[in-house]
Amino acid sequence: MPADRRDLLRDAAIEVLAGSGSRGLTHRAVDEAARVPSGTAKNYFPSREALLRAVAERCVELYRAAGERLAARRPPRDRAQLTAFLAGLLHDAAGPGRDRLLAYQELQAESSRRPWLSAVLDPVAAADFPAFEQAQRAAGLPATAERAAVVTLALHAALPHLLSAGPATLAASGLDDPERFVRALLDTVYPHRP
Template identity: 45%
Template sequence: MPTDRRTALADAAISVLADTGMRGLTHRAVDRAANLPTGTTSAYYRTRHALLTALVRRLVDLDQAEIRTAGAHTPTIRDTDQLAAGLAAFTHQRLTGEGRRRSLARYACALESVHHPELREILVPRANAARSAVEAFLAAHGVTDPEGRTITLLTCVDGLLFDRLINGGTISPDDVIPLVTAALHPPEPR
């Protein structure tokens, strides 16, 4: 458990949200999940909105750390099979264990951000080495708008992840190859 109390509470809040959904995210539930006396969460995060904001910030911090680690080990992408395998491996992490819990919490927060735009600002995707590697791959293969196609590709992979999270199953490179192919060869405008 993190030594910083605020971080520990945010981590517990992520677990509560993943386990019980948005309605179950209460100060008392976080106290129980963190194994702390009743009122502890409220002392650190007075309002539910403050708790939710801390949870979203922690999710982003965890995601960015994970992406930095993956980016540090991301070689130059040579072909569509390698890109598809990398995206499938990344999504596998998001479908299992702690990654699954964070994915469930992330999607719940994304839906909540419709009503709280300040949360959307925190959740906005950030530039990172992995995203840059995908963009460089698309640019090297002559895609005219590599930045836009990268966003489209990663959004499609995110949709596939969401589907598997809700309906079960895994994501293999074979599931991702058609998405990569579509990013490399976008349809002609009508």
Template identity: 45%
Template sequence: MAEATNRREQLADAAIATLASAGMRGLTHRAVDQAAGVPEGSCSYYFRTRQALLRAAVDRLAEMDSAEMAARGLPRDRPDISELADAAAELIEHWVTAGKTRMLARYELALESTRRPELRAVLVEAGGQVRRLAEDLLAAAGAPDPPGQAPVLVACVDGIVFDHLAGAGALTLSPGELRATLLALLRTFIQER
């Protein structure tokens, strides 16, 4: 059982890497086999359909995001907005450097989801985890409307990452500029104590 779980993770990771490097059109069972360095037919054995493979990639992205956010120790108990800005800036810096492959794969999946309602449903479900975390953090920091503000905060962070990696603006902020931008954004949500 553990071997099957490890193989599924290995193939999902290879699917993410394939999406980032070759795009949605390059994502095939055979390409994932090659990227994972496993015998041909392995991917189709574990993920019979393209939809199953896409679902595995989305689930793996959500799993890695959750683990990463937990490992970074985001402040939970009455954080001030400076702590939140620091944590968010650190996360964004990671996503545009070491996490770039995952982010590019996520964008490929998001675009494909505009044509595949079943994929859209999976992405919305996975994204709900991040929005709930943002809502919890905003609530702990004293925001007046965490359920209304969390989706906007997540959209802004997503926009910063997207523009940095793929946007026409080619946004590049120094760590200090990024922190200042996030601090200003958070101040619009939270009335400082």
């Protein structure tokens, strides 16, 4: 199968995971989502484990591609730019990146029962820590590894709530306004000095 057809199947698997969860991830469901003949996914990913690995690897590839696009942009030079940058990531999680993140969260849950899957996914979350620390330093904040980790963990913790979009939870956490959420987070970790 050409690489683009393989990617088509892996992207369809992301769609299935996002829409139906881990239990809905079947070869047949992937074939249907990709609009390919029945049995195509099974030919290239013969077992459920192979299918899970393929979709996890695709999530990692998409994450790295997004990271490369972000790295190509000028780093935030101040608190306001950092706020806009981080809020933009949260908007993406609730919007265009929603399916990829839903699939990733399903894979994370599955990895609690399959350690090999955790090894595939771990570089994605781990890469955020140095990248976000670097962004905080570039913005002129007095970042330490610990402070930067608090910001990163808070952003990671926000994702399931953004994805489930419960209005009461979004309002209670401040995530109904991602810019305000990020401003409050940064003000808590890096209080303004008089």
